[in-house]
Amino acid sequence: MKAARYIEVGQMDELGRLDTPLHRLDARVKMAAVVLFVVTVMSFPRYEISGLMPLFLFPFVLMGSGKIPFGAIFKKVALALPFALFVGLFNPLLDRTPVLTLGPWTISGGWLSFFSILLRFTLTVSAALILLACTGIYRLCAGLERLGVPPLFATQLLFLYRYLFVIGGEALRMIRSVRMRSAGSKKLSLRIYSTLTGHLLLRSIDRAQRIYRAMVSRGFDGQIRVLHRTRPGWRDLLFLIGWSAFFILVRFYNPAVALGGWLTGEH
């Protein structure tokens, strides 16, 4: 049981509850900006490295203005890295075309595309995490619903999130008691797993039935009404237009290469 993961959920939740100008922006413009950002990152050709660099401005500015600690985001990115590494590592093996010489070293196309994959991974994953950290799940779900996502799905997200901590806590207690009775052995056999998880499921079902009765007795009629408070203002519009302009600029004009050319005197 990776209890640490729950603590991290708690941390993201705290970050999402902060109240900075960035947090107060309309959730929809933040979602739109992040989607545009991810599409921009992934639209670069496969060997691109320098052109991706200016895009780091987006996560850094957001983390900075949203009071989100850099370490919190990068730790999560590093934890999620293995899959991209696993698939990306075949590129240097398969693609050995020399494309670049740096003094005595020759760099193959495979290594370039591998590093490009890692950069893309870091950019896109951190953007998703930052979106949540600077919006919070409640504002995000309300925004999703206003964007036309079926209300049932938005409600489902909120319910899942709400009961994650409850069911997770219950599972932690059950596992702790199993460990205390199993003389230091940390592994669960399939038989014990089966009863443990089965009973967790039964408890979850009972809980869902109690929740339903409680909801009905408070007038639940099948609809969950979310309070919409934010109205997009000029700040929100400025945020979206500003970042969109930046993404388009960076996509067509590579400031990193221009800077390098200027520094080395080449054109």
Added chain:
Amino acid sequence: MHMADALISPAVGGTMWAVTGGLIAWCAKKIRAVHEDRLIPMMGVLGAFVFTAQMINFTIPATGSSGHLGGGLLLTALLGPYAAFLVMASILTVQALFFADGGLLALGCNIFNLGFFPAFIAYPLIYRIFVNASSSRLRLWSGSVLAAVAGLQLGAFAVVLETTLSGISDLSFSTFVLLMQPIHLAIGVVEGLATAAVVSVVMHARPETLAVQDAERPTMTRRALIWLILIAVLLGGVVSWFASGRLDGLEWSLKKTTGHEDLPAPEEGIHSYLAQWQEKTAFFPDYTFKAEEAESGLQQEDESAWPTVDAGTSFSGLLGGLITLAVAAGIGYSLQARRKNE
């Protein structure tokens, strides 16, 4: 099996977003139509349950390694396919946002790969045929394992297709298939065991919870269909390991058309099509295209040097089997849908 944004092209990611978005809207409509308010808190809490259960590991018998529940099949057995698909979608969304498991662009792909196949194919076409409230233990365990394996094989194959179509990884289609399918065979068995383990407890303690699955008894034609699918997959995956190169027309025709016995390197197949498309749409066509040309020359050599795994034989068989399965499942599903309307 979560795919990451870094390996998905915007075209593939966008398409899968549209497909998944449509499925979510459709499922939401279906659930609204039955007016089962009770389902709303149940979906939320069971989502939290599966999320939690994914973090509880158990020891896999006779191996010493450990595995955990994926949950798609179990959710479908408890909630029915529409609600289960929505719950899986919500779990994957929370994972993408909180834990960086998969990305936003890849979210559509991930929901489809891990939600659609168990809920709409493996459950109705395999699990339901084997398992009902009065099932023997053997039927429960074998049905769960077979359904989970089929669901994960299809999901893994979709991952390969989506990655290859995106063209960011250099892994060729056939190599990637050979990496993914066997791994997910093992994962599928574990998923099946875990599902059966949990269901058996519920079946024993609270059989009425699983009432959903008895609403409709499978008919003889569906049974026959299932056996056909299973045999097709078995033949495709296993028999072709032993088959000669000429058994299956695919390789022979490849040799005839391309002069190579191997499957074409990515640059020749789907890729050349995408590259052409990319050339038309790209902002700097020369840049990407030159590189691709230079690379494809060298890649041919590398492909032949690439170890002794003979992708061709079992790949063509597996592909044939999977396509058969997909077609069969499609027919079965449309039949089921028609029967529900009657």
